[in-house]
Amino acid sequence: MTADLQTQEAAPNKAAMVPPKFQPLEMPELEYTPGLAKEMAPIYERVKNVIPSVEWPFFAPYVKAINDLKKERNAVILAHNYMTPEIFHCVGDIVGDSLQLAREAAKADADVIVQCGVHFMAETAKLLSPEKTVLIPDEKAGCSLAESITGADIRRLREQYPGVPVVTYVNTSADVKAETDICCTSSNAVQVVESLGVPEVLCLPDEYLAQNIARQTNVKIITYAGHCEVHERFTPEELREYREAHPGLSIIAHPECPPEVVDEADFSGSTSGMIKWVKENHPDQVMMVTECSMSDNVAAEVPGTDFIRPCNLCPHMKRITLPKILESLLYMKDEVVVDPAIAPRARAAVERMINLPL
Numbered sequence: 001m002t003a004d005l006q007t008q009e010a011a012p013n014k015a016a017m018v019p020p021k022f023q024p025l026e027m028p029e030l031e032y033t034p035g036l037a038k039e040m041a042p043i044y045e046r047v048k049n050v051i052p053s054v055e056w057p058f059f060a061p062y063v064k065a066i067n068d069l070k071k072e073r074n075a076v077i078l079a080h081n082y083m084t085p086e087i088f089h090c091v092g093d094i095v096g097d098s099l100q101l102a103r104e105a106a107k108a109d110a111d112v113i114v115q116c117g118v119h120f121m122a123e124t125a126k127l128l129s130p131e132k133t134v135l136i137p138d139e140k141a142g143c144s145l146a147e148s149i150t151g152a153d154i155r156r157l158r159e160q161y162p163g164v165p166v167v168t169y170v171n172t173s174a175d176v177k178a179e180t181d182i183c184c185t186s187s188n189a190v191q192v193v194e195s196l197g198v199p200e201v202l203c204l205p206d207e208y209l210a211q212n213i214a215r216q217t218n219v220k221i222i223t224y225a226g227h228c229e230v231h232e233r234f235t236p237e238e239l240r241e242y243r244e245a246h247p248g249l250s251i252i253a254h255p256e257c258p259p260e261v262v263d264e265a266d267f268s269g270s271t272s273g274m275i276k277w278v279k280e281n282h283p284d285q286v287m288m289v290t291e292c293s294m295s296d297n298v299a300a301e302v303p304g305t306d307f308i309r310p311c312n313l314c315p316h317m318k319r320i321t322l323p324k325i326l327e328s329l330l331y332m333k334d335e336v337v338v339d340p341a342i343a344p345r346a347r348a349a350v351e352r353m354i355n356l357p358l
């Protein structure tokens with residue numbers, strides 16, 4: 001039996017233990033009728049530049065069913081910037097980078113959070129919204145960075161570097177966050193490191209993010225060999241070739257890329273920082289050196305800009321699809337829980353970052 005089948009078969013037993021309002025619901029009709037086409041036309045307007053009209057009849061019934069079900073479950077959908085446009089623009093209620101999603105979800109007046117992103121993001125949402133039911137449409141949506149380090153690795157590093165504070169990227173499990181002094185994101189990492197007022201810090205687990213931070217501060221940064229499998233694939237040669245082929249091209253890169261790739265870029269920032277840069281600068285032609293779906297999402301909103309897509313897909317993010325989101329809301333799966341033995345310490349590391357006056 002495959003892991004997928006085990007998950008599906010487990011659902012009815014779990015459902016029997018949940019309150020009546022969370023009981024499994026019937027699968028709705030998913031037909032693209034003329035009436036549905038008319039009703040969904042305003043939503044298609046948002047994505048017509050990036051979703052071909054021949055694909056819309058497949059997506060539209062799911063979008064309608066999911067948006068109806070959100071009301072029934074009193075649910076909000078968090079959609080990370082790397083979700084595909086039919087998720088990001090058509091069913092997402094709160095969109096943004098990993099930290100923005102968790103912060104906004106904590107403020108939302110909802111019983112249920114559906115995390116359209118990867119597992120560490122769902123855990124962060126659960127840490128900041130412990131009273132809400134947090135679902136992820138595919139619990140196997142992992143992350144190469146988050147999987148590169150464990151809580152035991154941090155305990156070993158603390159022995160190796162006694163007294164050196166540990167700053168970890170939010171792209172980590174709750175187990176790792178629980179061993180951490182303070183979390184950071186790609187947008188606030190330098191400020192978090194400097195806020196500690198110490199001469200050296202351990203900056204984990206993304207080696208390239210840590211090296212990119214080290215160039216912007218006098219604090220000594222001790223790195224770890226974790227990498228994002230999407231961003232580590234970009235090379236400076238590739239970026240130079242794109243520049244030669246497209247004179248006047250603007251290049252913006254995520255700081256999970258190697259420093260020599262960031263050196264070739266005109267700007268580097270978190271996913272939300274990159275989106276802001278495009279919206280503020282309106283370049284004629286831009287290449288976003290990051291996961292490909294983000295270019296589609298921005299292209300839907302910035303029609304005057306031509307996007308050159310080097311296209312590295314995150315296989316974990318791409319596990320999240322409209323059919324799985326619908327099943328998630330129908331059957332209330334896969335629920336994300338954080339071990340109560342570690343949750344308070346993990347939450348404290350995230351909250352220390354959030355509470356910094358940045």
Ligand code: 13P
Binds near residue numbers: 081098099256
């Ligand atoms: P941010 O959206 O926080 O920049 O993170 C990028 C990323 O790789 C998330 O998986």
Ligand code: SF4
Binds near residue numbers: 143144171228316
């Ligand atoms: Fe992890 Fe990289 Fe995928 Fe983000 S893009 S979820 S860091 S593997």
